[in-house]
Amino acid sequence: MKRSDVNNIIRESDAFIRSYGYVMPPFAYWPPDELKQRVGKDCPMIRDNRLGWDITDYGEGRFDELGLFLFTVRNGSAADLSAGRGMLYAEKIMISRRDQISPMHRHNVKAEDIINRGGGRLVLELFASDAEGGVDPEAEVSVLTDGRKRTLPAGGLLKLDPGESVTLMPGDWHAFWGEGGDVLIGEVSTVNDDLTDNIFREPIGRFSSIEEDVPPLHLLVSDYDRWL
Numbered sequence: 582m583k584r585s586d587v588n589n590i591i592r593e594s595d596a597f598i599r600s601y602g603y604v605m606p607p608f609a610y611w612p613p614d615e616l617k618q619r620v621g622k623d624c625p626m627i628r629d630n631r632l633g634w635d636i637t638d639y640g641e642g643r644f645d646e647l648g649l650f651l652f653t654v655r656n657g658s659a660a661d662l663s664a665g666r667g668m669l670y671a672e673k674i675m676i677s678r679r680d681q682i683s684p685m686h687r688h689n690v691k692a693e694d695i696i697n698r699g700g701g702r703l704v705l706e707l708f709a710s711d712a713e714g715g716v717d718p719e720a721e722v723s724v725l726t727d728g729r730k731r732t733l734p735a736g737g738l739l740k741l742d743p744g745e746s747v748t749l750m751p752g753d754w755h756a757f758w759g760e761g762g763d764v765l766i767g768e769v770s771t772v773n774d775d776l777t778d779n780i781f782r783e784p785i786g787r788f789s790s791i792e793e794d795v796p797p798l799h800l801l802v803s804d805y806d807r808w809l
């Protein structure tokens with residue numbers, strides 16, 4: 582993706598998120614220089630736990646069709662998770678645009694609630710895991726939606742209106758997209774590690790490669806290793 586496109590998506594997404602009354606934390610708006618300075622001083626957690634902007638086209642260069650906007654608001658640590666106490670949780674705010682697909686994947690560690698916070702309908706395609714952890718093309722899949730147990734056929738489509746959510750457990754295969762409009766999505770989960778805990782059905786990347794045509798408005802988490 583071009584950096585100029587990333588900058589535009591940041592501006593558009595910020596306006597969309599604010600239109601639903603959700604405001605991101607102060608570090609969202611620090612320019613790259615300030616973020617670098619603060620990470621070296623009192624905010625190493627932003628870099629170490631990979632908080633911040635995350636815009637991905639899954640490395641395929643077709644953001645409108647295959648992509649996702651994310652902002653990691655908070656994220657605990659694997660050490661706390663192993664210890665079974667402390668900051669075991671994470672929160673993201675995301676946008677799935679209309680008909681923009683987040684491809685089929687599952688997590689080994691993370692359980693996540695995916696919440697429709699407003700906009701269009703959120704559609705999730707769901708499969709259970711087979712014995713090897715792959716997509717089971719036949720088995721029914723059971724999930725909780727706001728405490729209600731739902732059982733769908735393999736590849737069934739779960740549609741969430743604003744206010745509704747689904748709990749996805751490790752091993753639950755899922756792809757999702759917006760229907761009828763762009764969707765503001767909340768994610769509440771266990772600790773998140775996007776470097777290791779996304780298993781995609783098709784061989785695909787998790788992050789975009791960036792063509793630097795203009796300076797970054799804000800850094801993406803995928804910029805941190807190089808810039809901070």
Ligand SMILES: [Fe+2]
Nearest residue numbers: 686688693755
């Ligand atoms: Fe997921």
